[in-house]
Amino acid sequence: MAHYFKPLNLRLSAAILLLTISTGQFYWLCSFKEFPVDIALADALGTNMLLYGIFMFLEYGFSSYVPVIARYGIVGAQGFGLTAAWLFLSQWTLKHSFNNEAYAKFWNDTFYIRGLIGWILICDYSLINQFVKHLIKQDSFTEQEQHSLQLRKEAELFKLRQQLHPHFLFNSLNSINALIGKEPKQARVMVQQLSEFLRHTLKKEDNDLITIQEELDDLRIYLSIEQVRFGHRLTIEESIHADCLEAKIPPFLLQPLVENAIKYGLYGTTGQVNITINGTLANNQFTFVITNPYDPDAVNTKGTGFGLESVRRRLYLLFARNDLLTVINGTKELTAEDKTMKFFEASIKIPVVPKDAGSQI
Numbered sequence: 001m002a003h004y005f006k007p008l009n010l011r012l013s014a015a016i017l018l019l020t021i022s023t024g025q026f027y028w029l030c031s032f033k034e035f036p037v038d039i040a041l042a043d044a045l046g047t048n049m050l051l052y053g054i055f056m057f058l059e060y061g062f063s064s065y066v067p068v069i070a071r072y073g074i075v076g077a078q079g080f081g082l083t084a085a086w087l088f089l090s091q092w093t094l095k096h097s098f099n100n101e102a103y104a105k106f107w108n109d110t111f112y113i114r115g116l117i118g119w120i121l122i123c124d125y126s127l128i129n130q131f132v133k134h135l136i137k138q139d140s141f142t143e144q145e146q147h148s149l150q151l152r153k154e155a156e157l158f159k160l161r162q163q164l165h166p167h168f169l170f171n172s173l174n175s176i177n178a179l180i181g182k183e184p185k186q187a188r189v190m191v192q193q194l195s196e197f198l199r200h201t202l203k204k205e206d207n208d209l210i211t212i213q214e215e216l217d218d219l220r221i222y223l224s225i226e227q228v229r230f231g232h233r234l235t236i237e238e239s240i241h242a243d244c245l246e247a248k249i250p251p252f253l254l255q256p257l258v259e260n261a262i263k264y265g266l267y268g269t270t271g272q273v274n275i276t277i278n279g280t281l282a283n284n285q286f287t288f289v290i291t292n293p294y295d296p297d298a299v300n301t302k303g304t305g306f307g308l309e310s311v312r313r314r315l316y317l318l319f320a321r322n323d324l325l326t327v328i329n330g331t332k333e334l335t336a337e338d339k340t341m342k343f344f345e346a347s348i349k350i351p352v353v354p355k356d357a358g359s360q361i
Helices: 007-031 037-061 068-097 101-162 166-182 184-204 212-233 255-266 305-319
Strands: 234-240 273-282 285-294 325-336 339-351
Touching (some): 007 037, 007 101, 037 101, 166 184, 166 212, 184 212, 212 234, 212 255, 212 273, 255 305, 255 339, 305 325, 305 339
Parallel strands (some): 234 273
Antiparallel strands (some): 273 285, 285 339, 325 339
């Protein structure tokens, strides 16, 4: 709100007001009081220019804190003193500049009405000036608070992003260590894939937004590493609509969902697991759905784990919404090898940015 009441605008408004008063005062002195043009011009411009100088003194000369309870009394007393100084200085200067008895009598007759008008204008300007300074101070405080909140938000987002990878990295290194002895070629492939994945991850750290195509490319590298770890046991069915690949989303939102599906689908089981991934774009919103079967007797299914909670928190920090991540647990059943396999589905809806838009959310 304070930008509507900037000091420059206040000064300009005061100058326009005094110029208007000067014009009316000059016309009145010339037309109705029949004073010479030089006297009317000096009276109109001189008194109001001096009054404008008092306004500037109020703006720059009184910047100390004034208690609210005593503000009006201080403004009134201060205005009275400045008005008296303005009146006597104007009267003394103009009377001695023009040796005109009629003009001197006119000053004596209008002395008190001039004083009342000047006191009202000075007090009004003083109060408005203090109000403007208060608004600017509040606006500055609000901006600092918003900046501080933004910094905390960015720090939390960075922390959440950094916490996503250690678990996956440790598992990958353990798998590489296990493969070195019995399958060195597979170990080398996994090292190359892990190196490529980490290189892409570091590149994305500096980006607020990336295309869905870039996020999916990195996701496929991650899946290729996991497929080396789990071999034929892990199969992926992917269905991503081509019309959404160039849209932009925040990075590191999809991988935690896939990690969660692999963890709860493959850990504790020995059979083949099929994970399905679907992606669609509609109404500037990218919907990513991942479904995995799990055995409720083989894994601990309590809670959703850090991965999903981190995604939920990041979505809230980015978009201020809590409804973008939904999970469905145990809505379907599959009987295989005399076991009841249930399905876990995680669905994330991400507001997207068109491909030609900027990189800021």
